[in-house]
Amino acid sequence: MFNVRKWTATAGMASALLLAMAPNASANWQSYIVSAGAGFTSSRWEDESYSEVRFKGCTQEYAVGGWVKVALWEDNALSPDTNHGTKAFTNCFKGPDAISAGEWTGLSLDGYYFRLQDTDGGLLNVRVVAIDTTQAD
Template identity: 80%
Template structure:
């Protein structure tokens, strides 16, 4: 099964940005961004098709140029499945200056839609 997805207008630089996900499966990777110290990934209004649970595991990966990418840990998102305005978030700190992306490590076997995906690179807000 091929997963169809769309992350629209996601910049490839250090900045806060928003987008969405449609019909993504385990292994889906987001657009890249540059960051250091802090990254937060937020999902608002999640729906999952062909799955039994209401959860998704999201990992932050460092996009290493000359070596294998580094996994900075996985967060399990559940709250975003609880209604239109429900949000799940994961934050990672102490990050070196580099490029980053998130990967759907596990979607319970289903296809995931997320109405709002937000990347926040500033801990201050």
């Protein structure tokens, strides 16, 4: 059993790493998350004024609850990154098509990413991760 968990954790970290190492996106984009824990960071994107992070179809491995805290960070080149606040996502755990979303406004023109600030103790899977930088829709 230990070897199975060790292999699962290794595969999960590799999958999470693939999303983190994906090329920078400059507008709206979609991806997914497999077996990511607290501290996981997304790909970067450029934005101004508005960003929305949406998770669709969330599940967790090795956890009984259903929540994750997602923070939007500004990628500052010459100073520490700026945290623009954290949103608790719970609804996306209610089924494969259930969505949780967080919106951040008043952003300066810069690079951004989200970080899983906290999970319910398990590894997070998200069927669809969507970044929307257009407030008008």
